[in-house]
Amino acid sequence: MSTVFSDTIYAIQHLAFEDLGSFEDVCYQLGYRVRYFEAGVDDLRKALEHEGLTIILGGPIGVYEIENYPFLQQEIDLLKVRLGKNLPTLGICLGAQLIAHALGARVYAGPVKEIGWSTLTIHHTDNNFLALLADQPVLHWHGDTFDLPEQATLLASSEYYPNQGFSVGPKILALQFHLEVLSNSLEKWLIGHTSELAQAKINIPALRQENTTHAPHLEIVASEIFSQWLQALNPNC
Template identity: 70%
Template sequence: MNSNFPKTIYAIQHLAFEDLGSLEDLFYQLGFRVRYFEAGIDDLKQAFEYEGLTIILGGPIGVYETDDYPFLIDEIRYLKQRLEKNLPTIGICLGAQLIAHALGAKVYAGHVKEIGWSGLDIRYVNNNILAPLADTAVLHWHGDTFDLPENATLLASSKIYSNQAFQVGQNILALQFHVEVAEDSLEKWLIGHTCELRKANISISHLREDNNKYAEGLTDKAEIIFKEYLKNIGLV
């Protein structure tokens, strides 16, 4: 294990029920502690200056909504500084959009909401960390998308949006989709996002059925991916 990296993982939440999900159990099994920070409530400077792994989680707001959510200004500034130092950072959904924005790429509203379980086109690049997700359905839940940052390696696409995941070196990983969702906790999402789901004419019962069908398999693949990531950065 790399002694330079502490054995606590920091996670920044933008919505109470969008947590680390199945990844939290994995981290505990591997001997890590987990500490959450609430965006908009907590001072995020400590989380972004942390030399260990910081994971930026999802949420329903856009990175460009700084007038309505001014805490994003500091969050983006701290994130830029973190990425310049190449500290280990993972972004999921909104977290991926924040990383893309901090690296100078454009983040903007997509032409359609992508919500539901479906597969990915895993790109043919050397040692693609997302290779285990070939032929595996993941949970998509976003309306915004982003351009690929300079010096980033595209890892995955979907039928709707070409930029679904990218990596910068070994330390920085951005995932537009959700690999962390746990089978037994999706109901929180269905309740919390009911207004968005009904406005987008998304079938809640169909989402629930697909969760029962695909979530367990996704959890198994997520474990492989995150163990590999932790290994690559010297944390396990």
């Protein structure tokens, strides 16, 4: 490992079953350790001041719900400092929304609940690691969206949400969709999000079948994308 890039990757969870998924094995294969922090329980200062890679995972709360979830304010404040230092950061779903907000963009409720599997429009930009997702359905599970930060490069869009993925330079990556989902873990999501699924009138058996159809191949593609991005961050690993 490089002596400059830390050999530990920190992951901030907002919900126990939304973890690193397929990314975790990639971390171990490349020689990294993984340490989780629980938002709302743990002090996030160490994770967000970490000079190596920190990954901010998803969750069902909104960036704008600070009154109900006061810990979000510290998370946002620390994230603003982190991004200002251009430290390596990956945000997924809520994590992407937090990055967008910390960069000055507006985060707000979207036009529809986007829950299910569908393909993305991948934009032609230099070094777009998401190019491997062409024609590959991914899992969407969100109702909020964000404006594209001024300094960001748009990487991917979907039918209802134009800002599905963006980067800021080579070290900051934000993904609204769930690239990391494991095929054998979705049942935990179906149980844990049962109220949201019922309210959105989502057909759970159909969603389960889509997972069976698409998730195994997504795991392969996602691992390749994350591995390429991680090795680009640290060529000496």
